[in-house]
Amino acid sequence: xxxxxxxxxxxxxxxxxxxxxxxxxxxxxxxxxxxxxxxxxxxxxxxxxxxxxxxxxxxxxxxxxxxxxxxxxxxxxxxxxxxxxxxxxxxxxxxxxxxxxxxxxxxxxx
Amino acid sequence: xxxxxxxxxxxxxxxxxxxxxxxxxxxxxxxxxxxxxxxxxxxxxxxxxxxxxxxxxxxxxxxxxxxxxxxxxxxxxxxxxxxxxxxxxxxxxxxxxxxxxxxxxxxxxxxxxxxxxxx
Numbered sequence: 194x195x196x197x198x199x200x201x202x203x204x205x206x207x208x209x210x211x212x213x214x215x216x217x218x219x220x221x222x223x224x225x226x227x228x229x230x231x232x233x234x235x236x237x238x239x240x241x242x243x244x245x246x247x248x249x250x251x252x253x254x255x256x257x258x259x260x261x262x263x264x265x266x267x268x269x270x271x272x273x274x275x276x277x278x279x280x281x282x283x284x285x286x287x288x289x290x291x292x293x294x295x296x297x298x299x300x301x302x303x
Numbered sequence: 304x305x306x307x308x309x310x311x312x313x314x315x316x317x318x319x320x321x322x323x324x325x326x327x328x329x330x331x332x333x334x335x336x337x338x339x340x341x342x343x344x345x346x347x348x349x350x351x352x353x354x355x356x357x358x359x360x361x362x363x364x365x366x367x368x369x370x371x372x373x374x375x376x377x378x379x380x381x382x383x384x385x386x387x388x389x390x391x392x393x394x395x396x397x398x399x400x401x402x403x404x405x406x407x408x409x410x411x412x413x414x415x416x417x418x419x420x421x422x
Contacts, residue, residue, distance in 0.1 A: 225409065236395055236413040237346070239304070281345070283411065291336075291399060291411050295345040 196220060197284050199294035207302050212269040214297050216282030219263070225285035226258055226265045230278045231296065237281055241267060272301040305330045305398050307414035315420045316386055323382045324417045326396030331376035333400025336411075337369070340393045349394075352379040386421045393418050 198217050206212045214228075225244055229237035243249045243256040243265065255268040265284075269276055282294040306329040316322050326335065335352040350371055351359040358371035373379045383390050396414040 227410065229413075236393075236416045239410055239412060242410055285409065285411075293346050 195294075196286075196292035197282055197294040199280075199282050199297050201295055201297060203298040203300055205300045205302055206272050208272060208274060210272050212272045212276065212299055212301070214267040214269075214280050214282075214299065216265045216267075216294055217263055218265070218282075218284045218286075218292070220284065220286040220292075221260075221263060223260075223263075223284045223286040226256070227283040227285070228254075228256060228265075228267045229281040229283060229293075230276075231281060232278045269299075272299075274301045274303050277301050304410070305332060305412050307396060307398060307412060309394075309396055309414040309417050311417060312415065313418040313420075315422060317422060318387055320386055321382055321384045322386065322419060323380050324394055324396070324419075326379045326381070326414055328377045328398050332398040333376075334398065335373060335379045336397045336399070337371065337379070337381045338395040338397060338413075340395060340416075341391075346395070349381070352381075383419065386419075388421045391419055391421045 196219050228241040230240045231237045241254050241256040243258045246258050246260050249256045253270045257266045277300050279296040279298050281296045284292050308327045310325045337349040338346045339349055340346050348361050349364045352371050352373040354373045368384050370382045393416045395416045397411050399411045400409055
């Protein structure tokens with residue numbers, strides 16, 4: 194079983210819709226969870242992190258964490274074509290360990 | 304966030320040669336990592352660069368091929384040795400555990416990457 198699993202997509206949504214990206218993880222003791230955005234040819238950019246169960250909102254982005262289900266998601270409201278990218282989920286089960294998912298490719302259609 | 308720079312940003316190298324990639328951070332960091340990302344693929348961790356000791360390599364990567372230095376808390380190098388076309392990839396430095404204003408952050412940030420093409 195992989196440490197972090199994501200649906201590779203591609204996920205396509207129309208402009209203005211909500212994009213929902215999902216991630217599951219295997220280490221029940223994980224405490225920190227991160228979402229990165231990676232444009233083609235660029236390095237990953239940290240866009241959200243969440244440590245507590247529930248929702249965390251930052252602008253159009255909402256991260257949702259459910260530790261009981263070992264599930265973390267990212268919602269992008271009012272999706273824009275500029276949101277088209279690969280989104281990587283990462284989990285930090287222990288201080289100096291970091292596991293990345295394989296990423297979900299998102300395309301926002303104008 | 305920590306500011307990370309990498310040199311070179313890109314290079315085209317001949318088979319059999321070696322290239323050293325530098326990673327410089329503007330803050331002292333606990334952990335530095337080296338990743339490889341081939342076109343259309345996800346991140347693959349090569350090794351963790353430990354300050355003052357040998358790097359810790361992931362399965363499939365060896366020190367003879369990818370020697371790493373970490374002389375201090377803000378700098379690391381990765382050398383890709385005896386290159387072949389299969390080494391063509393983007394190499395990314397990342398940092399974890401950077402300290403600013405007395406607080407240590409455990410988010411992981413990436414450098415801009417080095418695009419390597421081996422002919």
